[in-house]
Amino acid sequence: MQILAGILSLFLLAFISISGASLAHNKNDFLECLTLQFQSFNSDSDSIHTPKNASYLSIFQSTIWNLRAASNSGQKPVIIITPYYASQIQAAIYCSKKHGIQLKVRSGGHDYEGLSYISQTPFFIVDMRNLRSISIDTKKNTAWVQTGATLGELYYTISQHSKTLAFTAGVCPTVGVGGHFSGGGYGMMSRKHGIAADHIIDAKLIDAKGKILDRESMGEDLFWAIRGGGGTSFGIVVAFKVKLIVIPETVTFFNVTRTLEQNATQLVHRWQYVADKIDDNLLLRLFLRSFNSSNGKRTIGAFFTSLYLGRVDDLLPIMQQKFPELGLVKEDCTEMPWIESTLFFAGLQGESLDVLLSRTQVSTAYSKGKSDYVTQPIPEHGLKSIWKFLEDEDENRVELQFSPYGGRINDFSESEIPFPHRSGNIFMIHYAVGWAESAESPRHINWIRRLYSFMARFVSKSPRAAYLNYRDLDIGMNNIKGNTSYRQASVWGFKYFKNNFRRLVNVKKKVDPTNFFRNEQSILPM
Template identity: 90%
Template sequence: MQINPACILSIFLLSFISISGASSAHNENDFLECLTVQFHRSNSDSDSIYTPKNVSYLSILQSSIRNLRPASNSRQKPVVIITPEHESEIQAAIYCSKKHGIQLKVRSGGHDYEGLSYISQTPFFIVDMRNLRSISIDTEKNTAWVQTGATLGELYYTISQKSKTLAFTAGVCPTVGVGGHFSGGGYGMMSRKHGIAADHIIDAKLIDANGKILDRESMGEDLFWAIRGGGGTSFGIVVAFKVQLIVIPETVTVFNVSRTLEQNATQLVHRWQYFADKIDDNLLLRLFLRSFNSSNGKRTIGAFFTSLYLGRVDDLLPIMQQKFPELGLVKEDCTEMPWIESTLFFAGFQGESLDVLLNRTQVSTAYSKAKSDSVMQPIPEHGLESIWNFLEEEEENGAELQFSPYGGRINDFSESEIPFPHRSGNIFMIHYGVGWADNAEYQRHINWIRRLYSFMARYVSKSPRAAYFNYRDLDIGMNNIKGNTSYRQASVWGFKYFNNNFRRLVKVKTEVDPTNFFRNEQSVPPTSTQ
């Protein structure tokens, strides 16, 4: 089984285990009645409410879940799924949630590594933002209002219909939801030239724990700061983001060149670490590493150099020949295309119609687990060779490491500009991923990725050991499922994601949601509940 290098962990859930017990049924019925009454009062369509008795309930629940693993460990199904079409329906959901004590989970896309948007250990319901996905482009001001239920694919497609030279810097997988991706950072193939998605958010519309609808001016700069990289679901429900679009050339260049151990992959990967964050800002040279069977049937390690250059091939080649002649890149390895077609290339849809970007589902039947690290010093060759040994333990194409370079525009901001702290001093980010089809093998694969993560401690950032919030990992620490979580306990994971910005995030949380209404296993806690 192969992990798609463009859409890591894009995995579809087929089944969910049984509903919560009858002991909470009365409270759940009262909650459902509350929703029905509140929706009626706001003249909203009650068809936006789905209970387990509804024939569409299961398909809606499953439609945007990408990972079988979290649900396989959960005993709870959502008591209700709400698919609001109006802000008043979200306000009603918040009101009824507070009144009857049913936990609210909000979901925009479903690329949620630990399933925190669709599972819980206590009775809960889902506000699924799928119907709030309008996108409005202003080509005169180069801005866009994007509702958080939209996917990256829908955003990219809509921009392409308005302009050939406007784009947005965000991730590569088209089914990723805007809400979680933007509020957690949003690294992508143009990040070295244009930063991450959160760097370009200029306004937002958020519904707070009191049901008030706020924009940047009314929410204040502290809360606006927090939802640009600190995770929106700790502070409210973000309904829409206003973003500044970027201007790009009409023609960009892509390539995906692979080298095996027999083709000096170890030396090439080692060399890559010394310039990937310092090369021309128009070039982002990403690395995917996995084991596979070569054409002669022999198991080997493959290093896949997957790149986007914001310009033409004749300008790219001299840069590569100067900075990375060892790769031996030639013109025939490269393809020129409009930027919008490059989004298909990196998502594995090269040659297909642009309409594929509007497809909100990607069916899979796999389980997966992921982790992340930041690297500040190059990993020596003997360290890389140890990584190869780990990769060879897993099935062919069953595990993958992704090296994503920092540098360029990412470094132009201070660590505290927004909650995303991974700026200067970091060479690249590592994403570790492993996938499997039979959950009987669960523990073996989990043990494998944890052993690899433990081994890598000697080569990555320390005090704290950094992690990327959008690659959520409950192994690094979590809140109490029931009861309050102390600042000290939350700091175990909080400083890994946000470094010193975690302190400010806690302060903002205390001011805007002191009762900790918006919460999950890794939500920012307020000090007032400790």
């Protein structure tokens, strides 16, 4: 028996050694393939970064937003490519298929689960950071935006061309255009102007065959799919053409805080009956946090952080009529150009506008996020239970964000684009918890999962809906290895896309039948 065990051990060691050598050989062949392909396109190989390059680690870490995702990864990318040209992406696709190294594409790195930069199997990253040009046409109110650009870069560039043009998208300036637009793109002007994906009018995409397609050549089915269905399931979107929106030269910002001692419970309850029905020019966003007040006592703060597309003298009568309970006064409000308001919502007030161009976001925090949609107001006793959850966590570690719907969002049918979260929703909930040490992860993740389980009674059902841009692998995922059934994928697919999931699967089957573009929550070609 001992001799047999020894033979088995030697066999296992030999197998591991052979597998390791095979993988190393495969990586070398892959690198050689890339180098040769770049040379054939007369491209500089400086865009190829291996672990031996000094640039590798800084590029890899520079847009990792969530250390939790990175710490859970079994591997680092074998290579990072930072292309300047579409031909370099075509080369990467060719070599990926030839040598079986999985491709991941990253624009901003804000995927909550890190699916753009982690994997359990050998992979490489196509990092779009160098493909970030933005071209504004003020005569036609349009812009071509490459997907490596950030929201901050887009907002800043628009502001340099016009005081009355803008774009409706999110508030974090370091978020990449590629993932944000293709997943939907909710923001502070969505009640008036819809989401980012509603304004996409053309795109440049490289498919699994390496072909460069625009709207006409890709066809309406694929063009439909990449506007809210997540672009990385279908190809690599190099650029989006978007329709810009027209706004007033002056907008009004306010951030009013109320604690439990200042009637916060009743105000949050009342907010639910107002936020989706108030004037479309006003978006009343609500943040809920637990913190120590000035007297040292732990309390809950409700932060009404809002944008009105107009002047304060027009805003106040609306608030006095529709939400007098908040007690908003002129002194709470600040008038400014729209571009300056983007600094306030990003927590950058007082900074120069140039800060919007910064792409630096090296993370030191671990986090977990989840989402829900609310179709009926949460009763006061439900809110009080939520307060207990917030008090159970460490001070200032957690935040609930209530983002109102209604207005222009409702003007589209659920199937207009893959993003289905339209009429019937009062608001969306974003749950977030953050912490500083990896060892703390189980406790904090358990907390947010318990809260999410408790909230099931108050949120949408059949399916319990979720927002793709707040990626959450807890709601279901594809198998890392082996086939995934339609039934298994539909568990998460219907939560993000409702009935649009079926059409997305059909598009995937047509444009990427071998499932070349894949991740743990990518559309499958069933």
